[in-house]
Amino acid sequence: MISKVDLRGLICPEPVLRTKKLLDDPGVERVEALVDDDVCVNNLRRLSNTFKATTDVHQHDGFFEVVIDRAARGSSTASELTTAPSVRSAGDVAAGAGTTTVVFLAKDTFGDGDPELSRTLVNLFLQTALEAGHQPRAILMANAGVKLMAPDSPVLKVLEDFRQHGCEVLACGLCLEFYGLKEKVPKEQITNMFAICEYLFAADKVLQP
Amino acid sequence: MSTGKNDKSHKLTAKIKAAGCAAKISAGELSQIVRALSSPPCPQLLTGIDNFEDAAVYKLTDELAIVETVDFFPPVVDDPFLYGRIAAVNALSDIYAMGARPILALNVFSFPTCDYPIDVAQEILRGGAEAVSEAGATLGGGHSIQGPEPLYGLAVTGLVHPARILTNSGARAGDLLVLSKPIGTGVGLLALKAELLPDAPRQALLDNLTVLNNRCLQIALPHAIHAATDVTGFGLIGHLHEMAEASRLQVSLFAERVPLLPDTYQLAEQGFVPAGAYANRKAYESSVCFINEVETALADLLFDPQTAGGLLFALAPPEATELAGELRQAGIQASVVGEFTPGQPGLVEVIADDK
Numbered sequence: 001m002i003s004k005v006d007l008r009g010l011i012c013p014e015p016v017l018r019t020k021k022l023l024d025d026p027g028v029e030r031v032e033a034l035v036d037d038d039v040c041v042n043n044l045r046r047l048s049n050t051f052k053a054t055t056d057v058h059q060h061d062g063f064f065e066v067v068i069d070r071a072a073r074g075s076s077t078a079s080e081l082t083t084a085p086s087v088r089s090a091g092d093v094a095a096g097a098g099t100t101t102v103v104f105l106a107k108d109t110f111g112d113g114d115p116e117l118s119r120t121l122v123n124l125f126l127q128t129a130l131e132a133g134h135q136p137r138a139i140l141m142a143n144a145g146v147k148l149m150a151p152d153s154p155v156l157k158v159l160e161d162f163r164q165h166g167c168e169v170l171a172c173g174l175c176l177e178f179y180g181l182k183e184k185v186p187k188e189q190i191t192n193m194f195a196i197c198e199y200l201f202a203a204d205k206v207l208q209p
Numbered sequence: 210m211s212t213g214k215n216d217k218s219h220k221l222t223a224k225i226k227a228a229g230c231a232a233k234i235s236a237g238e239l240s241q242i243v244r245a246l247s248s249p250p251c252p253q254l255l256t257g258i259d260n261f262e263d264a265a266v267y268k269l270t271d272e273l274a275i276v277e278t279v280d281f282f283p284p285v286v287d288d289p290f291l292y293g294r295i296a297a298v299n300a301l302s303d304i305y306a307m308g309a310r311p312i313l314a315l316n317v318f319s320f321p322t323c324d325y326p327i328d329v330a331q332e333i334l335r336g337g338a339e340a341v342s343e344a345g346a347t348l349g350g351g352h353s354i355q356g357p358e359p360l361y362g363l364a365v366t367g368l369v370h371p372a373r374i375l376t377n378s379g380a381r382a383g384d385l386l387v388l389s390k391p392i393g394t395g396v397g398l399l400a401l402k403a404e405l406l407p408d409a410p411r412q413a414l415l416d417n418l419t420v421l422n423n424r425c426l427q428i429a430l431p432h433a434i435h436a437a438t439d440v441t442g443f444g445l446i447g448h449l450h451e452m453a454e455a456s457r458l459q460v461s462l463f464a465e466r467v468p469l470l471p472d473t474y475q476l477a478e479q480g481f482v483p484a485g486a487y488a489n490r491k492a493y494e495s496s497v498c499f500i501n502e503v504e505t506a507l508a509d510l511l512f513d514p515q516t517a518g519g520l521l522f523a524l525a526p527p528e529a530t531e532l533a534g535e536l537r538q539a540g541i542q543a544s545v546v547g548e549f550t551p552g553q554p555g556l557v558e559v560i561a562d563d564k
Contacts, residue, residue, distance in 0.1 A: 011224070016480045017403040039487055043480035046505065050479050173553065188495030192553055198500050 002030045007040065008063055016043040023051050023068065031068040041066055100137040102203035103129075105145035110209045122148065125209050126158040130165075136207070138168035138199050140191075146175040149185045172196060221284035221292060221329070221359060222402055235485075236443050236492040256307075256376060261451045263306040263438055264367070266374055274371040278303035281317045281362020285398050285418070285516055289329045293336025293361055295418045299441065299517040300363035301344050305422040306439035306520055308375035308430065309367035314341045316351025319360040333361050344423055373430075375437035378455035384435055385529035386460070386547035389425045389536060390417055390519025392445050393473030393510050395483040400476045410471040417470060418517045425520055425541050432524055432532050440518035444489040446511045448521060449547065449557050450496045456523070459552030462511070464503050464561045467546050469510055477513070478506040485514035493557070501561040511559065523549060 003022045007015035015035050022031050035041060041057055041064050048055040048068040056067040109118030110125050129136075139162055141148055148155050149171045159169045170191040176182040182190070200206055234242070255266040255274060264278035280300035284292045297314070304311045316337060320330050341348045346365070397414040400406050406414065422439065429437075436456055440448050445467065453460040489512040499508070524532060529545055536543035552558075 012484060013399045013403045013481055017405070020479060039482075039484040042487060043482055046478060046480035046482065046509075048480075049505075186495075191498070192556075194552070194558070195498050195500070202501070 001027050002032065003028050004032045006034045008034050008036050012039065012043070015040045016047055019044055019068070020047055023047070023053070023070075029070050031066075033066045033068070035064050035066060038064070040064070044068065100203050101134070101205045101207060102199050103136045103139045104200065104206050104208045105139065105141045105148060106208065107144045108147040109144075119154075122209070123155045123158065126155055126162070130158055130161055135165055136162070136167055137203065138170060140170055140172075140196050140199055142172040142175050142196060144175075144179075146171040146179060146181060146185075149176070149189070150179075150181055151184050168199075170195065170199075221287045221289060221325075223287075225283045225358060235488040236447060237488075255371060255374060261455070262377055263303040264309075266307060266309075266369065266371075268371050272370060274369050274374065276304055276307045276309040276367035276369055276374075277364070278367075279317060279362065279364040281360050282516075283358050283360055286401065286415075289332035290336040291415065291419065292359075293333035293338075294340050295336075295517055296333075296361045297337035297340035297363050298419055298421055300365055301340065301346070302422045302439045302441070302517060302520075304365050304367035305426040306375065306437055307367070307369060308373055308426070308434070308437065309369035311341075311344050311346040311365050311367045313349050313366040314346050315349055315364045316353070317360070317362045317364055318351060318353035319356030319358075320353060321355060321357060321359065325359070333359070337361065337363065340419075340421060344421055375434055376455070377436055377438050377452045380436040380452060380456035380458055380460075380523035380549045381525070382458055382549055382551045383526065384523040384549045385526050385545050386449070386462075386549070387429075387522045387524065387529050387533050387536070387543055388440070388445070388467065388519055388546045389422065389429075389521075389541055389543045390420075390440070391468035391470045391542055392440065392515055392518065393470035393477075393513060394418060394516045394518065395444075395486055395513040396473045396477045396481055396510060397470050398516065399481045399483050400472070403481065405476065405481070406472060410473075413471050420517075422520050424539060425536060425543075428535050428539055428541070429520070429522055429532055432522075432528050434522050434524055436523040437520060439520050440515045442485065442514045442516075443492070444486065444512045444514050445546075446497055446557050446559070447489050447493050450493050450555055452521065452523065453549065453557060454496075454555030456549065457554040458549045459554065459556045459558060460547055460549050461558045461560050462547040463545075464507055464511065464559050466544055467511065468542055468544050473510060473513075474506050477509045478504075482509045483514060486510075486512045489514060496555055497557045497559060499559045499561075503559055503561045507561075508559070519543075 007018060019031055019033055022028050044066045045055045053068045053070040058065040110121030111118055163169045170189055171185055173190045173192055176185055253268045255268050256262040264276045266274050266276050268274045285295055286292050301311050338348050436452055438448050438452055449460050449462060486509050533543045533545050
């Protein structure tokens with residue numbers, strides 16, 4: 001059975017409460033709910049997880065449609081990742097199940113050949129990885145690698161694209177300071193050796209091109 | 210404590226969008242607003258808005274300072290007496306968080322007399338008066354206006370010795386953090402509104418909201434406290450960030466050691482998460498680093514805006530465990546939940562047990 005509900009205009013917790021009541025009925029396989037804001041969307045996403053259902057969110061003009069589907073479970077870990085807001089939270093970091101890969105860039109080059117070629121190759125590497133759909137848990141930059149975060153760096157765009165896909169893009173604060181870049185990098189992308197260490201040791205696979 | 214005799218439910222909370230301290234202006238917006246404020250320096254003002262202190266402290270003599278605070282919010286529960294009591298407990302808490310003793314309170318009250326019977330207003334004020342008198346302070350009057358929704362709280366004056374003020378900023382590296390109340394009131398109040406709380410968790414929530422922080426402070430004061438605050442609208446992580454930033458230290462929060470109100474974990478898991486928790490997450494995400502996997506529901510609770518929350522103390526390790534023990538012996542659910550470290554000032558590192 002499919003349940004369609006319009007929950008717009010209701011005050012929290014009404015939207016999540018009404019959706020919970022619908023899902024409490026095992027006969028309801030799919031709920032299509034219209035809600036006002038992203039607080040409701042996030043609440044319904046959490047609710048859906050406890051029912052082991054999938055969540056798809058479609059943004060319309062001034063409202064959202066949240067589709068909670070119990071039947072489609074198993075096929076949509078990827079869609080969950082792409083719809084997850086790029087919020088730096090434990091839950092979202094954990095959303096990428098399977099092997100966790102971390103990319104560690106300790107220099108601003110790909111290998112040690114001609115400097116100009118080596119810098120072009122870093123960009124090419126990141127572009128190709130992104131286009132191939134690889135989703136590392138984090139891209140970490142240290143030592144000369146932090147130069148990739150400079151305002152005129154050609155890889156800034158691809159790094160931002162990775163961030164939009166839920167990947168943490170972080171640079172060592174000490175290194176940024178050393179290269180005089182600390183003020184030029186967003187605060188939320190500055191990290192320390194402790195966090196870098198934790199990411200590297202927690203990863204199943206670390207790539208250092 | 211007496212309970213409200215007004216059993217006719219006027220559904221005080223029915224039209225209220227944000228409950229309690231969740232009704233606060235978000236930290237991000239607030240800092241934008243107050244950035245434009247500047248007042249000439251005043252040597253008597255011992256605290257300012259710079260360090261996000263809980264109250265303002267004004268030095269009268271070398272032995273005496275007054276502590277001033279004001280706090281009010283829309284209804285958090287339907288029972289008007291309990292609403293009044295909770296709002297007053299919450300306002301008085303800022304005085305305790307500065308290590309002071311409240312002496313005088315004034316009511317701050319907005320009420321739509323056309324929408325509710327007058328005895329609802331009486332009950333709200335009676336609930337507030339009960340908390341003021343229990344705190345040993347005097348209610349000296351107040352100010353009331355007609356408004357579109359009820360708002361209630363207090364302006365409170367307290368006294369403290371200028372040398373004994375507790376602020377956000379004195380924590381030292383190696384200090385442990387003692388938290389004196391469980392968290393989860395934002396999630397709990399949302400579930401209460403949804404009528405999803407069974408009797409026992411409901412009672413635990415209301416007890417948590419209505420108990421004054423005065424006994425807790427009395428037990429804590431003989432110890433060498435380096436810094437203190439109370440946990441309210443910015444959630445545990447937000448207030449920890451402010452303490453860490455003011456103390457120029459990093460802080461580790463041991464996620465699994467933070468006591469939670471009963472049922473709030475399951476409710477947060479199911480999406481009963483107030484808008485204020487998402488706003489806090491957004492405001493503080495750049496100041497938080499999650500180590501290991503912290504479940505989303507637990508992270509939501511660490512960001513959950515608290516109403517009438519507990520006190521947070523920073524003390525040297527032996528003193529901290531001693532204080533937590535003394536508080537627990539007095540029936541206060543206190544725990545050691547974190548540690549200050551050198552490192553990145555203001556950074557809150559949330560550490561979960563390795564699974």
